[in-house]
Amino acid sequence: MKEEVEKELVEAIKSKFPDVIEEAEVLRSKRISVTVKVDKILEVARFIRDELGFDYPISAGAVDYIKEKQFQVIYYLLSSKKKVVLMLRVNIPRDRPIAPSLTPVWSAMDFHERETWEMFGITFKGHPNLTRLLLPEDWEGGYPLRKDFKLSSKEGS
Amino acid sequence: MSEEPSKRVMRISWGPQHPMSGQIRILVDTDGERVLNIIPDLGFTHRAIEKILENRNVVQGVVPVERMVMVDTANNALAYVRAVEELLGIEPPKRAQYIRVIICEVCRILSHLYGFGLGAESGGGYPAVFLWSTADREPFLDLMERITGTRWSYSFFVPGGVYRDFPDKIKDKFLKTLSYFEKRLETYRRAWFENKIFEARAKNVGVLKPEDAIRLGAAGPSLRSSGVSLDVRKNEPYEAYDEIDFKVVTLPEGDSYARLFARYLEMVESVKIIRQAIENMPSGPYRKSVSPFKRLPKGEAYARVEAARGELGVHIISDGGFKPYRVKITSPTLRNLYVLSQLPKISDILLADLPVIMYSFDPWYLDADR
Numbered sequence: 001m002k003e004e005v006e007k008e009l010v011e012a013i014k015s016k017f018p019d020v021i022e023e024a025e026v027l028r029s030k031r032i033s034v035t036v037k038v039d040k041i042l043e044v045a046r047f048i049r050d051e052l053g054f055d056y057p058i059s060a061g062a063v064d065y066i067k068e069k070q071f072q073v074i075y076y077l078l079s080s081k082k083k084v085v086l087m088l089r090v091n092i093p094r095d096r097p098i099a100p101s102l103t104p105v106w107s108a109m110d111f112h113e114r115e116t117w118e119m120f121g122i123t124f125k126g127h128p129n130l131t132r133l134l135l136p137e138d139w140e141g142g143y144p145l146r147k148d149f150k151l152s153s154k155e156g157s
Numbered sequence: 158m159s160e161e162p163s164k165r166v167m168r169i170s171w172g173p174q175h176p177m178s179g180q181i182r183i184l185v186d187t188d189g190e191r192v193l194n195i196i197p198d199l200g201f202t203h204r205a206i207e208k209i210l211e212n213r214n215v216v217q218g219v220v221p222v223e224r225m226v227m228v229d230t231a232n233n234a235l236a237y238v239r240a241v242e243e244l245l246g247i248e249p250p251k252r253a254q255y256i257r258v259i260i261c262e263v264c265r266i267l268s269h270l271y272g273f274g275l276g277a278e279s280g281g282g283y284p285a286v287f288l289w290s291t292a293d294r295e296p297f298l299d300l301m302e303r304i305t306g307t308r309w310s311y312s313f314f315v316p317g318g319v320y321r322d323f324p325d326k327i328k329d330k331f332l333k334t335l336s337y338f339e340k341r342l343e344t345y346r347r348a349w350f351e352n353k354i355f356e357a358r359a360k361n362v363g364v365l366k367p368e369d370a371i372r373l374g375a376a377g378p379s380l381r382s383s384g385v386s387l388d389v390r391k392n393e394p395y396e397a398y399d400e401i402d403f404k405v406v407t408l409p410e411g412d413s414y415a416r417l418f419a420r421y422l423e424m425v426e427s428v429k430i431i432r433q434a435i436e437n438m439p440s441g442p443y444r445k446s447v448s449p450f451k452r453l454p455k456g457e458a459y460a461r462v463e464a465a466r467g468e469l470g471v472h473i474i475s476d477g478g479f480k481p482y483r484v485k486i487t488s489p490t491l492r493n494l495y496v497l498s499q500l501p502k503i504s505d506i507l508l509a510d511l512p513v514i515m516y517s518f519d520p521w522y523l524d525a526d527r
Contacts, residue, residue, distance in 0.1 A: 030393050031459060056387070057374040059492070061485040063474055076459075076470065076487060080371055080385065083392040085459065108374035111495050134200035134526055144205055151212075 003029050005082055009052055010034070016051075017044055022091075035089040038099055045105040048077065048086065056080045060102070060112035062120045066147040069094045071122055075102060075109065092122070101127035119145040166193060169508075173201050180522045181494075185511065192506040197494045203526040210484040215241045215316055216449040218481070222471075223310050225488065226524045228271050231257075231264040232464035234314045237484075239395060240471040241316040243458035247445055253318035254396040255438040260304070260313065261396075262427040262434070263297050266338075267309075268465035269420040269427075270294050272519035273345070276417045279512035281354040286345075293341050296334045303327055318444030328435055335428050342425060350418055359414035363514035364504050365496065366411055373496045376489035377467020379518050382419035383411035389463040401433045413510075413517035420519065452477055466490055466519055490525040493518045 006026040013034055014024050020043070023035040036044045048054045058076035065072060075088040092099050101124035102109050113124045114133040121143040124130060132139065142149055165188050172182040180201045186194035209221045222237040223230040235257060242249065249257070270290040277286035298308040304323060305311040313320045349355055365375065370383035380387060388405040390398045406422040408415040455477040461470045467489030476482040497518055500506060506514065 027457075027459075056371050058468070058470060059485075059487040061472070061487075063483045063485075074472070074485070076472075078387075080387060083387075085461070087459070106374075107372070107499075108492065108495055111491055132200075134203040136200065144208055149208075151208075 006030070006032055006084055009082070009084065009086070012052060013044070013048070016047055020044060027087075030084050031087070032084060033087045033089060035091065038090050038092055041088070041090050041102070042100055042105065045075075045088065045102050048088065049105055052086075053079045053081050054086050057106035057108040058085070060109050060116055062116045062122055062145075064094075064120060064145065064147045066094070071097055071120060073099050073116065073122060075106075077106070097122040098125060099123070100125050103127055119143060121146065165189070171511075173198075180526075181520075183515075185508065187508050190507045190509070192501050192508055192511060195498045195501055195511075197498055199491075199494070199522070200526055202523045206527045207484050207486055210237075210481060212480060214449040214480055215453065216447070218484075219312050219314060222486075223312060224523070225486070225527060226268070226464070226466070226521050227310060228521070229264050229268040229465040230310050231260045231314065232462055232469060234312070235261055235396075236460055236462040236464070236469045236471040236486075238314045238316050239462065240458045240460035240473045243460055244453060244456060244473055244475055245316065245447065246454070247317060247447065249318045249396075250442045250445065251397070251439050252323070252441045253443045255434050256304075256319050256323045256443065257314060258397045258401065258434045259323070259431050259438075260301070260311070260319075262430045263301060265427050265465045266424050267294050267297055269424050269519075272420055272465075272516070273417065273424075276420075276513075276516040276519070277349055277355070279516040280358045280413075280417075281352070286349055289341075289345070293338065296337065300327065300331055300334060315444065315447070317447040318442070320444070322443045323438065331435055332432065335432055339425075339428055342421070342428075345421065350421060356414065358510075359417060359513050359517065360410075360412055362413045362510045363500055363506060363517065364410070364412045365500070366503070369499075369503050370411065370496070373499055374492045375467075375496045376492045377463070377465070378406070378419040378423060379416050379493050379496065380467065381406055382408045382415040384409045387468075389461045389468050393461065395460075395462065397434065398430075400437070401430055403430050403433075413513050416517035416519075450479070452479055453481065464489060466521060466524065467493065486527055488524045488527060490520050490522065493520060494525055 003026050010024045020037050020040040027033050054077040056078040060075045063072045070091050073090050077086045118132050118135050167187050169185045182198040184196040206221050210218050219234050223234050225233050274287035274290035302308050305313040365383045367384045370380050386405050386407045391405050403426050406419050408419050453475040457474045459472040470487035472485040473481045474483040
């Protein structure tokens, strides 16, 4: 009985894209995590929005897995009917940080992708306006949220 | 008049001085009185709180998280604390959950009072309303000082519960304050929300339709005043909210008036929530001990909380160290600013209406910058 809706959603994604999904699981009630291959993310995203009803974009961010030499971009989405949060993840190599932009699917990812771009240096292909959001226009200090970013204050890692 | 429209466009740089725009600059493209484009320029108060949190243990982390929204510190701290608790797999004691609900709802009232004052100021030159609402925050600030030790920025929520117990002897004073505040709310309604000047200023201004509100990801009261009933407190009840009877405020209109009035109605609901929480608060322990000097379990937790401005998400990823590996904070204001930037495309906006529209979203720029 528990987490039935979540399991159904995961099964629907898995059966639609058996080769594209690297991982799809129910984390806990109201939380699903789906990891997809980078080249098919737009197809999966459209399916998730149109067929599964994840119509409400929450945000996007990234994680720097420096030991594994990859970035993970995470999109946070909510279904306004089922009230389930889906985390759509895509792993990209750290030395070639390019991912397709999901702004054609959820236009509200605009600001979040811009922030991820300036904080991690991940380029989102197809983004209409990939410019600085929070950092100063003339910022040259690198990408602050990367793990190899050197802090200059006493906080040094 | 025969000029090309492109030649008639004037770009106005608005801000970043504090009065009116706040710590943000907004580029406004205008054609005469009509607003064609709104381009928010953010980052004036960017403090890299996400990076700071990677260098703090989970007990220290509560402090920088609270600096995101100074009028709504409890809800910010709660999102972080709940994510930590989910990661550690602990549930706070029942009494702590009720204390948290009380403080969070007081913070919601404090925040909405501030937003209401600013909204009133922008909507018809009524500085008196701002002064009333500021004065009416005082009794609540005194109560908070009595409970937490400070008037704001409490750092009162800790992983595992709350910092100290709720003093039962102030319950009567608390209930009296609530009754007084309900009378004040009635005054606000008659003096401001039934005010012809304000109605003329805010009704049918900056209309956001429900489908647009969902598509653009509007958060909190700005979403619910477009007729969409999404509230984290109801959809995935946290703390003691599932044991408390309250309504989710939704209004169908989606204009600036509705956005400001929805906050007013939420204050009315918050009073009801606080009253129930005070009356039903169980006795017992108020904290479970959580050591900051232990390694965090490997894994991740994504906690959502309904803050005053809307859904606040904290996603903690841990690699098994003493400090979180990564903390992603999703703030409501950044999302509402995106809605504001898209508003000229879906609704006719005049330059003179812009202050009302901006303040109807109740933005808090430090929240967007983080």
